[in-house]
Amino acid sequence: MSDERSNSADEYIPPKVWEWDNESGGRFANINRPIAGATHHKELPRGDNPLQLYSLATPNGVKVTALLEELLDLGHTGAEYDAYTINIGEGQQFGSGFVEINPNSKIPALLDLSTPTPTRVFESGAIMVYLAEKFGAFLPTEPSQRAECLSWLFWQMGSAPYLGGGFGHFYAYAPYKMQYPIDRFTMEVKRQLDVLDRMLAEREFLCGDEYTIADMANYAWYGQLVINNLYQSREFIQADSYTHVARWAHQIEARPAVDRGRRVNRPWGDPETRVVERHSAADFR
Numbered sequence: 001m002s003d004e005r006s007n008s009a010d011e012y013i014p015p016k017v018w019e020w021d022n023e024s025g026g027r028f029a030n031i032n033r034p035i036a037g038a039t040h041h042k043e044l045p046r047g048d049n050p051l052q053l054y055s056l057a058t059p060n061g062v063k064v065t066a067l068l069e070e071l072l073d074l075g076h077t078g079a080e081y082d083a084y085t086i087n088i089g090e091g092q093q094f095g096s097g098f099v100e101i102n103p104n105s106k107i108p109a110l111l112d113l114s115t116p117t118p119t120r121v122f123e124s125g126a127i128m129v130y131l132a133e134k135f136g137a138f139l140p141t142e143p144s145q146r147a148e149c150l151s152w153l154f155w156q157m158g159s160a161p162y163l164g165g166g167f168g169h170f171y172a173y174a175p176y177k178m179q180y181p182i183d184r185f186t187m188e189v190k191r192q193l194d195v196l197d198r199m200l201a202e203r204e205f206l207c208g209d210e211y212t213i214a215d216m217a218n219y220a221w222y223g224q225l226v227i228n229n230l231y232q233s234r235e236f237i238q239a240d241s242y243t244h245v246a247r248w249a250h251q252i253e254a255r256p257a258v259d260r261g262r263r264v265n266r267p268w269g270d271p272e273t274r275v276v277e278r279h280s281a282a283d284f285r
Contacts, residue, residue: 027173031091036103042095046113047082047279054086054098055108057266059164059220059230060124064108065278066216066261067128067138072281073257076135078114083278085265125157128213138213145207152206152214160221162188172231186237189225193242196222200244204251215252223249260284 020034046052051068055061071079086092086107093105102109102122110127112119112134121127129150132139140146166185170178196218199206206214224230226239227249233239240246252258263275263284275283 038096038099039094044097049080050114051081052111053083062220065264069257219252
């Protein structure tokens, strides 16, 4: 990326035509690029279960594994799945097999082998809706409640990039600290937490009394931010002030299915919390 600066106070002046500088620095700089498509040939493994998941235990990955484990706890055997870790730090999301399922090269990606021809689903929110509709669970059918649930699900999809790619990147991963973007994205993340906190002061779950995919999706980002120190930022964002978010997040995290979902495709942390590949319930023992 061209870095033309003025003579005053290191102000950045954008060039007339932007050019990619792959030495721009920062965590993940070695895998970021301005073009799509596969970088190498790599077939994906397949197991014997109806659903094949290719993911990583980031918040977007946890959304889907928590839902799958919740479906299994309800007795939906068709939700049995094989989960394979895609290490995004190593660029595995740019393998040809993964790109065939998700041309956007982002985790998670799902392949449903139970349909007449395999069905690919990508984008975590789309996967959650697909699974909830397939099994008739965690997505209300009454029109007003369904609309409320989908509104909170897509609120998360639209809001979380400010948390992850905005606040998380500049606060935790950028090559050096920059006040303006940190201030800008911190302000927005705290506004989003206030939105959730005000709503959860009046409701047990985001849509009322019923636990839904909207709760799973928002917990994976905002719940973990407040109670699990995502980006090592709890003190910085004054996480303890969002008491209703914390109550809701602890309630969700205590669910056995969510606990298992957080462990799937997790290659880091305490070895007892890692389930790098998941093929059956026995993998959690």
